[in-house]
Amino acid sequence: MFKFDTPAQQKMVEVILDGRPVELPSGMTVAAALLGRKDPISRISPTSRRPCSPHCLMGVCFECMMEIDGVHRQACMTEVTPGMVINRNLDTQTEASHGAPS
Numbered sequence: 848m849f850k851f852d853t854p855a856q857q858k859m860v861e862v863i864l865d866g867r868p869v870e871l872p873s874g875m876t877v878a879a880a881l882l883g884r885k886d887p888i889s890r891i892s893p894t895s896r897r898p899c900s901p902h903c904l905m906g907v908c909f910e911c912m913m914e915i916d917g918v919h920r921q922a923c924m925t926e927v928t929p930g931m932v933i934n935r936n937l938d939t940q941t942e943a944s945h946g947a948p949s
């Protein structure tokens with residue numbers, strides 16, 4: 848899948864991802880950073896209730912929408928900054944929370 852080109856040269860910063868502190872490369876887009884750590888789920892589709900992942904990585908498809916610092920943003924167009932709070936709301940958008948039949 849994806850991996851960072853020069854991990855030793857990446858300045859890692861701490862962010863909060865889904866309520867947990869994690870380190871991501873500063874200056875990289877949030878979408879690329881999550882793909883690099885093999886954590887590709889960006890959101891749950893409101894129609895299919897299935898996980899989505901960033902697709903185009905250039906601001907076109909909107910598959911990377913997630914809550915970043917309290918605002919829904921395209922993760923592929925948003926750079927990682929120290930202390931950033933990223934919330935994908937994955938646990939609140941499951942089939943069970945939407946009343947879908949099991």
Ligand code: FES
Pocket residue numbers: 878900901902903904905906907908909910911912921922923924
């Ligand atoms: S990955 Fe397509 S808009 Fe972000």
